[in-house]
Amino acid sequence: MASSANFFSGGPSLYVSSPQEQGEPDVSRPISVKFTYQSSTPDLSLVGRPSQDYRALHDRKLKKVREVLGTIIAESPLESFVMIDTLQRFSIDYHFQEEIQAFLNRQYKCVMDSGGSIGFDGDCNLFTVSLCFRLFRHNGYNVPTDMFNRFVDKHGKFRQSLSNDLKGMMALYQASYLGIEGEDILDQACVFTSKSIHDSLPHLNQDQASVISYSLKHPYHTSLTRFLVKESIKNHKTKQGTYDALLQELGEVNFNIVQILHRNELKKVFLWWSDLGLAQSLKFARDQPLKWYMWSMVTLEDPKYSDQRVELVKPVCFVYLMDDIFDVYGTLEELVLFTESINNWELDATKQLPYSMKIFLQALYDFTDEFSSKILEKHGWNPMNSLKTAWMQLCNAFLVEAKWFASGHLPASEEYLHNGVISTGLHVVFAHIFFLLGEGINKESVDLIDSNPSLITYPSLILRLWDDLGTAKDENQQGHDGSYIECYMNEHKNSTMESVREHITNMISNTGKKMNKEYLLPSPFSPSLRKAVFNAARMVRLVYSYDENQRLPILEKYITSVLSESFNLHKED
Template identity: 45%
Template sequence: MVLHENMLAEVKRQLGEARGRGSMEVLAMVDALQRLAIDRHFRNEVKAALEEQCTMYSACGDLHEQVLRFRMLRQEGYNVPLDISRWFDIVESVACGRAPGRDDILGLASLHEASHLCTEGEDILERVGEIVCQKLNVSLSMITDHKLAKFVRDTLRNPVHKSIPRLASSNNIRDDHLLWSNYGWNSALQELALLDSSLVKFKYHEEFHQVTKWWNDLGLGKELKFARDNLLKWYMWTIVAIDNPNLSKERVELTKPISFVYIIDDIFDVYGTLDELVLFTDSIIGWSPHENLPEYMKVCFQALNNITNEISDEVYQRHGWNPLISLRKSWARLVEAFLVEARWFTNGTCPAADDYLQNAIVSSGVPVVLVHVFFLLGEGITEKNIDILDGLPGVVSSPATILRLWDDLGSASDEDQDGNDGSYVEYYKKEHPGCTDASARAHVEGLIAKEWKKLNRECLLPREFPNSFCKACLNAARMVPLMYDYNEDHSLPLLKEHMDSMLFSGQASRTS
């Protein structure tokens, strides 16, 4: 599209000019490109700009510039050190009672954003983040600038690092963003982002049409009437995990194993008897249907077998590696974890909270999905990396843990299930008599924060897996609140907002 290409050229030119005008402006522009979800068009230019920032990491600047530089580099995987002493002195001066000015607020907001990128062993940054969060909340009542107050509220509610870039971009396109509204390149970026969003949305519509045709042709929804049929929800996982709009084929293929995770989960949690589940598990471990397997399980197994073979063939054709053994192994591990939970429930067993969690990391379905993501992306496929992947490395286990614990904190049980999965909160309270629900939940929230630190560490250089896979794992963790933050009506308002923004009107209903 000629207009799109011309706009790309113009923004590229302006990015080059910004690099010559000073570090703060180029940091602001790269931040804007990322927040508007158009940075993929300027990978080389952004990399070059950040390399320059890395060489001047210890350069002077106000708190906002210093911390913005830290965050931008950390987000891209640069393992830059903390400069917490300088930052903390400024925070203390702001926290001593004087009314914060605009520059103070921007600096504090940057620190709040940066605190979400802390890794294990950086507790001081986490603590500074907590202090800053309290200070910003107090300052809100004193901020008379409407745009500045909105920026602070958005920062507190949706820190960049834990937000879904394309969902956040839809809000940033509509808003005149505080951080870059006064720069000369602002209008060009906004125009490009608006056009780009329309082109991406059209692509998503095409993909969902392909997914719908596959699902209807498969006919599994009719055969297994007890199972969930939430095709749009399953597809939404792929939009977030594999967010490069150019990877349409990969998103369509990924929707297929995601759908089977949900279907097989329902077989174990809702419909199958324990004897049937044992046969089903043995069939998938041996990858051959047991002769006494019920018909509905045979249908599911055959469909799973076909999909696994098709994806393996696709990966081999595109990347020269046949992942069939790895994919089958990941499915076997999933159903074994499901069977452990089914036995616990049937026998009335109350497992230790840690035992439950170790099993639940696998039964979350995240590992089997991320194994498929790794092969579909096709980067960094080696015997060594496959062995590491089979061992559930932190880049996989952390998002799985975050999902399971967040789900267990949920205010509503899953849509069509009977609540037979158990819960870490429930088991933890039984292990600790006298522990209140609030204390147990606080403990779980602490575990989630710890897993985010581990995941942040996994995404820093040097790392074992390519950036594309690490980003997909990070995006999976970012998606969790949308998928499991039920309201009192047992609905998912954040997910609905994302669906509206990505696939429908583009004018998503705003939630507070």
């Protein structure tokens, strides 16, 4: 079965290279990002720290923006929402979390005290309501959808006259992605706005149509902000507000400085991977340290988590390699012994295993010991038992799939999914993230992590279903494969491929709504962990967007943009 269809499957091997130069690098100097099936150790000699000039420029811009934000928050709630939206789109909102949180807390109280309605000095147009609704929910505030009732007719349909308000329609379109199950008005909003906006495109000038089309393809809530920063800044340049140019300038210099941070992290990842030596010992396995790092980079997006991002790449790597051991290397007899070794967490049972399996197990055990020691020292909790549990669950799920394949058994679709959400490997990754963040570690939260709560199973299900839609073409590996489609069609003999794919698409959509609800509910988990979960789910679509050449052109484009292409900046304020 589909043991290859995990969180980290697919895609070309990606690496970074740069010319050798001496001296401190300029943050605007690009490095070359190349994509190939052949792995290579990159020359990252240009990687270093941003120059003093750029750090000083950043600090001056940051101070000015902070002053502007404070003034606007004091004077205009509506303009504050607009500015906060821009800060988030430019991925610079992390500098102002205290101000943003305090503002949203006050405004949420006002909304709930007024019965769930939004209106600033009588201004409650479609744009205002939609923007505020989206920002509230995006930041974890469960505001009701009743505020949209004013825009529907007596039949419960959105008034057709709203289609003339393009700005409002775009805001409503973006808001519609924050719905939870049962909120039919948001489902209706998505259909209504999509059709109306598409119909309006021929009547717009080329620049307007380009911006609108891009927004339709990349809804904010389902997209990774870091990948869209450049396009957001570009699309924002037409705005001439009192602070727009200042936000753009801060966004550009901040992007370049964070880019240098990511390059330094990537250098550490490649050095670790090279020193580990598993690429030489496991010739059958895929060798993709850059791709592993990208998962880490987008999942823990806040720049302050630099050490955590580097550390997170390591369990990502081991999940990936374990998948390949089961999918393309081991015999069933060997995999049974391999799983026994994991379940006992020892090497004694490995005497009959091939050298590649032995060396992998030794590396995994060594890493887990080292990781646990770091967490114990930093956060006062030993995660060893939780990590062992996570690895055992993954290995046993892989073995179930291997036995299905070996016997020719086709499981029931629900049985397949129950096992499949574990074999994605997500629960292993999120267990490591939980301990790396070190927020809210106690017996209750640890027991919950160990039980794979819905916060983890929902994105795992989304990944499994996305993969099984058939969009992933494994990179030239001849491993075992299978899918939910196959299991479902075996149970529903009269179903067609088209109807099954529609069924899976609806399952993905409904699971996304469940994730939205999970984000709004009280939780023992920190906001940072929940954001990481959502970012991982957002990455899934990119990882499975293969072209006919078994490549990931969209992801490759984003990686080039984020790691290689900098903004050209003027060093004078």
